Amino acid sequence: xxxxxxxxxxxxxxxxxxxxxxxxxxxxxxxxxxxxxxxxxxxxxxxxxxxxxxxxxxxxxxxxxxxxxxxxxxxxxxxxxxxxxxxxxxxxxxxxxxxxxxxxxxxxxxxxxxxxxxxxxxxxxxxxxxxxxxxxxxxxxxxxxxxxxxxxxxxxxxxxxxxxxxxxxxx
Numbered sequence: 001x002x003x004x005x006x007x008x009x010x011x012x013x014x015x016x017x018x019x020x021x022x023x024x025x026x027x028x029x030x031x032x033x034x035x036x037x038x039x040x041x042x043x044x045x046x047x048x049x050x051x052x053x054x055x056x057x058x059x060x061x062x063x064x065x066x067x068x069x070x071x072x073x074x075x076x077x078x079x080x081x082x083x084x085x086x087x088x089x090x091x092x093x094x095x096x097x098x099x100x101x102x103x104x105x106x107x108x109x110x111x112x113x114x115x116x117x118x119x120x121x122x123x124x125x126x127x128x129x130x131x132x133x134x135x136x137x138x139x140x141x142x143x144x145x146x147x148x149x150x151x152x153x154x155x156x157x158x159x160x161x162x163x164x165x166x167x168x169x170x171x
Contacts, residue, residue: 077162077169077170077171078169078170079167079168079169080094080097080099080101080111080161080167080168080169080170081094081101081167081168082166082167082168083103083109083163083166083167083168084166086101086102086103086109086168087103088103088104088105088106089103089104089129089142090102090103090126090127090142091103091126091131091142092126093114093122093123093124093125093126093131094114095114095122097114098113098114098115098122099111099112099113099114099159100112100113100114100123100126100131100156101161101168102126102131102142102143103142104129104142104143108143109161109163109168110142110143110144110145110158110161111158111159111160111161111168112131112140112145112156112157112158112159113156113157113158113159114156115156116133116135116136116138116152116156117138117147117152117153117154117155117156117157118133118135118136118138118150118151118152118153119135119136119151121133121134121135121136123140123156126142129141129142129143130142130148130149131145131156133150133152136150136151136152137149137150137151138150138151138152140152140155140156145157145158
């Protein structure tokens, strides 16, 4: 039987076959996304002034006032990570805090929201100078949070941090 002689399947058969596959694909792709993390804007580093000698500089992410809800009663911000734990040219995702820390150079620490601007997934890894979202493969630059690829159209929002005594703190 040639292709021209082969009868077409009924519309019902096509819908049933593709409908089951479509539902399966939709259910397979379902994911619950966390609430978007509001990134605090920069404020003066705690104690105001230059970082302790030898500490990398945590560059300001923005401007405005910021109340640190994570600060202990003494007013000192809780440490997010040790600078020594951040590889130069890489970073670390703190999904529970909604923050990704990066270290573009030996002297610089940056922080961004860990929530991808495309579909609200939490970014999954820091690799080759980029922050990567595993949901749809959006990529962001570790130095400025800008989009380097994928479907995301907006950069990752910056999060203000400071470095004190070798520890990265929310600013």
